[in-house]
Amino acid sequence: MNIIDELDWRGAINQQTDADGLKKLTEEKAVGLYAGIDPTGDSMHIGHLIPFMILKRFQEAGHKPVIVIGGGTGSIGDPSGKKSERVLQTMEQVKHNEAALTKQMLKFFGNENFRIVNNRDWLSKISLLDFLRDYGKLFNVNTMLAKDIVASRLEVGISFTEFTYQILQSVDFLHLFKEEDVQLQIGGGDQWGNITSGTDLIHRMEGQDAKVFGLTIPLLLKADGTKFGKSEGGNIWLDPEKTTPYEFYQFWLNQDDRDVVKFLKYFTFLSKDEIDRLAETVKTAPEKREAQRRLAQEVTGFVHGQKAVEEAEHISAALFSGEVSDLTASEIEQGFKNMPTVEVDAKKENIVLWLVDTTKIESSRRQAREDITNGAIRINGEKVTDLEAEIDPASHFDGKFVIVRRGKKKYFLARVK
Incomplete structure (x- = not known):
């Protein structure tokens, strides 16, 4: 399947400057293409992942992707999607973010x-005078104002700095066309104005016969109409320090049946036959959530590696079954990140006193005794029914944690000081 046909089947094409020309070009040669990211943060989130998954598909098909880290454009700010001016970052912060994003890529x-x-x-x-003479002269202000990326800001106002962003991005495309043999720019739907400004600049400076193309990706919406990319807790980051691999895995595992096939097409490299098979399971056996599990495995594996997938599934199974005793300290850090947590000393203590006075997991000694004798308390995966039992925080998980489960689902984490 031609790469453009594949993207079309996956629902990953919004607009193209010349659909027939681009498809023909990809059949004739290995195409240089690029997408850019400004270093406004030190990690990508899953919203950023979409265009770079497209670049990866081109790479797998034998084409030549280039990623532009926007150390220049990122220092002034892209007006895209913003209702107000970006706060300018220090150059030290920009360089730190550049290094982090480069490592991820x-x-x-x-x-x-x-x-x-x-x-x-x-x-x-580029000096200011060269910028104005060589590039500014080729951009019509009326045309720039009509671009969606600028027009959306006119009511609240836009600085000259952010207004010139589309010129700088156009210069990027020109530079890459001349120096890196790049003929295609890819971006989100909100980048259409910037991309077409770039193709226009190249045609003006290199001739109308210059073969350059733009392609944008649709805004990805969930079945409920909300924008894809965030959870209730905020962004889902690709940096494991910001969003643990377990949280990342759970995000994909919990996707709605109405969305999962779409996301399999967007975010995995599974074949059409395999995705069609998984789509059928959503219809015939939705309770098994096989499609969601495969989605979680594929995306987590791509971003964090197979070991992270295995750890996430181990944590999930342990929490579901209550068999937490063989979790590693690292897995506990991930799986219990958002659980109720208290800090405790390493000293041994009677279980009733520990549950009530030390951790306040139980509201009273009477309630603690009742829960213990009824078998409702598990410590580190083991049921405890002896009221005289002692808690030894140093006995499990490298002496770092004590895991308490009250009832069937209520977990608490005691972190040893």
Whole structure:
């Protein structure tokens, strides 16, 4: 299947500047293409992942992706999607973010048939006079104002700095066309105005016969009409320090039946036959959630590796069954991140006093005794019914944690000081 046909089947194409021309080009040669990301943070989130998954598909099909880290554009701010001006970051913060994003990209794309560049390397060499003479003269203000990316800001106002962003992004495309043999820019739907400004600039400077193309990806909406990419707790980050691999896995596992096939097409490299098979299971056996589990496995594996998938599934199984005794300290850090947590000393203590006075897991000694004798209390996965039992915080999990389960589902984590 041609790469453009595949993207179309996956529902990953919104707009193209020349659909027939681009498809023909991809059949004739290995195409250079790029997407950019500004270093406004030190990690991508899953919303950022969408265009880079498209780049990865091109790479797998033998094409030549280039990623632009926007050290130059990121220092001034993209007006896209914002109702007010971005707060400018310090250059130290920008450089820190550049390094972090570069590390993530190398993990996803490797070093073969792939390049990362930074637009500060060429934008910083353009003087103000050269910018105005060589580029500014070629942009019509009326046309720029009509671009959605700018028009959406006119009511509340936009600074000249952010207004010029589309010129700088156009210069990026021109530079990559001339120096890196890049002919295609990919971006989200909100980047259409910037992308077409770039193709227009190349045609003006290199001739109307220059083969350059733009392709945007649809805004990804969930079945309930809300924008994809966030959970109740906020962004789902690709950095495991911000969103643990277990949380990441659970996010995908919990997707709605109405969305899961769409997300399998967008975020996995599974074949059409396999996705069609999983789509059938959603209809015939939705209670098994096989499609969601496969989605979670594939995306978590791509972002964090197979070991992270195995750990996430181990944590999930342990929490579901209550058999937590063989969890590692690292797995407890992930799986119990959002559980009620208290800090305790390492000293041994009677279970009743520990549950009431030390941790306040139980509201009273009477209630604690009742729960213990009824078998409702498990410590580190083991049922405790002896009122004289002692809690030894140093006995499990490298002496770092005590896991308490009250009833069937209520977990508490005691973190040893």
